[in-house]
Amino acid sequence: MGISLQKGQKISLEKEAGGGLTRVIMGLGWDAAQSGKGGLLGGLFGGGGGESIDLDASCLLFDEAGELVDVVWFRQLTSRDGSIHHTGDNRTGEGAGDDEQIQVSLATVPANVKSLVFTVNNYTGQDFSKVANAYCRILNGADNSEIARYDLSCQGSHSAMIMAKVYRHNNEWKMHAIGEVGQGRTFDQLMPQIKPHL
Template sequence: MGISLQKGQKISLDKEAGSTLTRIVMGLGWDAGQSNKGGFLGGLFGGGGETSIDLDASCLLFDEAGNLVDAVWFRQLTSRDGSIHHTGDNRTGEGAGDDEQIQVNLQAIPGNVKSLVFTVNNYTSQDFSQVANAYCRILNGANNSEIARYDLSCQGNHTAMIMAKVYRHNNEWKMHAIGEVGQGRTFDQLLPQIQPHL
């Protein structure tokens, strides 16, 4: 079990993994929503069924100057250089374990890429307080052991989160847990908010 990340915390991925990391996986999981949370009122207004919740994991690649070089998300499942791959869009959150994964080969990331920023957006626009058991985590891709986890089950009216930045520093990959909430169905709506973290 990895460390539970707090907003703003910085960790060395190599140190947490116990060895030099060559591959990491960002996992995103959540449970299908229940629309009967309104109790009596929910029953009155036809609650009781499942609500469709579609969270989306994205990985954004930035260069030294903070320019967006590439993006891996549900509309582009593999980075142009082939170093990052998204396993596919899950639109319901059904099933156990990670509902979406982004697999990163750190050794194959082009030299001009300084940082990777992982985001989560709710494409169906419910705020995160309505999403059950939502989390994102970083795994060591070599053995699938969890390095770090961020629980998204925050109460609030936000529909997106800038999860973390993984960046090169002195020939080592480090991770900064950003944990900043925002609004937006897709990652591009978060770009102005991401810029100060680059």
């Protein structure tokens, strides 16, 4: 079991993994919140339980100057250089384990890319009050062991979140748990909020 991160915490991925790290996987998991306590409003907005929640994980690649180099998301599942791959869109959150995964070959991320920012957006437009048990976690791609986990279950009226940043610092990869909430069905609406974290 990996380290449980707090908002704002920074860790060295290699130290936590206990050595050389060449590949990591960012996993995102969630469930649809059980309704039934929605009352009149729940009835109006279809709170009959079993509602599909389509959260989308994206990975944004930035260079040293904070310019966007590439994006991996449900409309482009692999980065142009091939180092980052999204395993596919999950539109319901059903099932155990990670609902979406983004695989990162750290060894082949282009040298001009300094940071990878992971975001989550609710494409169907619901806010996070409809989401339960949401988390992101980083796995060691060599053996699928969990390096770090960050709980995203801050229910509220936001529809998006900047989850975390994985970045190069002194020739090693580190992770910063950002956990900043925002609005938007896709990552581009979060760009003004992402910039200060680069």
